[in-house]
Amino acid sequence: MQLLERNEQKDYIAIATTVSKELAASAVERDLQAGIPYEEIQRLREAGLLPLVVPREYGGVGATWIEAFKIVQELAKADGSTGQLYANQIILSVLGQVAGTPAQAECYYRATAQNHLFWGNAVNARDTRLKIEPEDNHYRVNGIKTFGTGTIVADLRVFSAVQEGVDFPIIFVIPKDREGVVYNDDWKNMGQRRTASGSFTFHNVFVNPDEILGPPPSPEGAFSTFLFVVNQLAKTYVYLGIAEGAFEAAKAYTTTMTRPWITSGVDRASKDPYILHHYGELWTELKAAIGLASQAAQQVQTAWDKGNALTHEERGEVAIAVSAAKAFATKVGLNITTRIFEVMGARSTATSYGCDRYWRDLRTFTLHDPVDYKLRDVGNWVLNREVPIVTQYS
Numbered sequence: 001m002q003l004l005e006r007n008e009q010k011d012y013i014a015i016a017t018t019v020s021k022e023l024a025a026s027a028v029e030r031d032l033q034a035g036i037p038y039e040e041i042q043r044l045r046e047a048g049l050l051p052l053v054v055p056r057e058y059g060g061v062g063a064t065w066i067e068a069f070k071i072v073q074e075l076a077k078a079d080g081s082t083g084q085l086y087a088n089q090i091i092l093s094v095l096g097q098v099a100g101t102p103a104q105a106e107c108y109y110r111a112t113a114q115n116h117l118f119w120g121n122a123v124n125a126r127d128t129r130l131k132i133e134p135e136d137n138h139y140r141v142n143g144i145k146t147f148g149t150g151t152i153v154a155d156l157r158v159f160s161a162v163q164e165g166v167d168f169p170i171i172f173v174i175p176k177d178r179e180g181v182v183y184n185d186d187w188k189n190m191g192q193r194r195t196a197s198g199s200f201t202f203h204n205v206f207v208n209p210d211e212i213l214g215p216p217p218s219p220e221g222a223f224s225t226f227l228f229v230v231n232q233l234a235k236t237y238v239y240l241g242i243a244e245g246a247f248e249a250a251k252a253y254t255t256t257m258t259r260p261w262i263t264s265g266v267d268r269a270s271k272d273p274y275i276l277h278h279y280g281e282l283w284t285e286l287k288a289a290i291g292l293a294s295q296a297a298q299q300v301q302t303a304w305d306k307g308n309a310l311t312h313e314e315r316g317e318v319a320i321a322v323s324a325a326k327a328f329a330t331k332v333g334l335n336i337t338t339r340i341f342e343v344m345g346a347r348s349t350a351t352s353y354g355c356d357r358y359w360r361d362l363r364t365f366t367l368h369d370p371v372d373y374k375l376r377d378v379g380n381w382v383l384n385r386e387v388p389i390v391t392q393y394s
Contacts, residue, residue, distance in 0.1 A: 024078035028354030034193040059113030076241025080361030081194035087234040092119035120154030132161035139207040180205040191364030222315035243333035246358035250340035316387025
């Protein structure tokens with residue numbers, strides 16, 4: 001399939017819906033196989049979705065975050081792993097604008113748009129085993145880095161490393177063919193099985209100074225860390241997509257496969273009063289979670305449009321809105337992915353249906369960022385009007 005022309009006006013949400021349906025047809029099989037998501041990334045590339053949030057002046061689609069989040073949700077409905085990979089893509093593709101120099105921002109924007117590049121990363125700040133050291137007029141990197149989501153298939157790879165005497169992580173971007181970077185193929189988790197989020201070992205890897213991001217135009221400004229907030233909402237939409245996919249799968253199964261309980265007094269499961277109660281409750285919770293996330297998306301877009309004029313107070317208020325949306329989406333998503341079996345029945349647990357993948361994908365994801373800390377931040381804002389401390393998770 002030929003790449004879509006970037007200068008044409010396309011309905012990218014409709015395109016994402018088509019891709020989602022295609023991925024759904026093989027999602028259960030791919031989940032069982034695990035492995036490297038080559039075909040998923042190629043399909044996203046063919047659909048023209050990789051430069052979605054790259055500004056039009058650089059050849060990208062120029063979509064808003066509101067539009068981009070809807071596409072994340074649509075893809076995650078079919079496949080939680082692909083939703084996660086794509087959420088990372090849209091965040092990383094704007095990294096140059098937020099954390100880099102103006103020259104880096106333009107370079108990465110144009111490269112992503114012109115070549116439909118896929119981005120992957122391992123910037124887990126809690127893993128400090130990857131070390132970077134200056135050597136003559138360049139740098140060398142050695143050590144191990146975990147959670148390299150999608151990095152093995154990425155055209156551009158983003159890593160963070162620790163430099164002695166520097167109290168903040170060094171973020172750098174290198175191409176996929178850089179010598180000395182070895183994927184350890186050790187992603188054997190219960191969920192997100194097609195994200196290939198394993199570890200990488202670096203053997204004296206060369207890094208050019210211009211491959212190290214930054215400094216941004218306003219390094220002390222609120223906008224320089226605002227991508228953390230955007231990233232949190234992108235993950236929220238992955239949660240919502242997984243929850244919506246689980247709900248739709250349960251609905252289809254209940255109306256076609258589920259048998260009414262022997263003492264229910266009805267002739268089909270879709271008339272069982274208890275099943276109706278469950279569906280009414282789950283649907284209401286899902287719609288509420290989507291609505292809360294939609295409000296947060298509006299706030300994210302408004303803040304993003306301010307760029308370097310964004311204040312720290314404004315950033316904090318948006319972070320609270322995103323934390324609330326993420327906490328609620330986590331609660332609702334785990335509830336839906338667990339309770340769908342109550343409305344489908346025992347036969348739905350067969351491996352061939354793959355309905356357990358929704359819970360596995362969501363649970364694997366949510367453990368990286370405990371919801372209790374999100375709720376603490378929200379509570380601290382409500383009672384004390386204190387905004388969260390800036391971290392990778394806020």
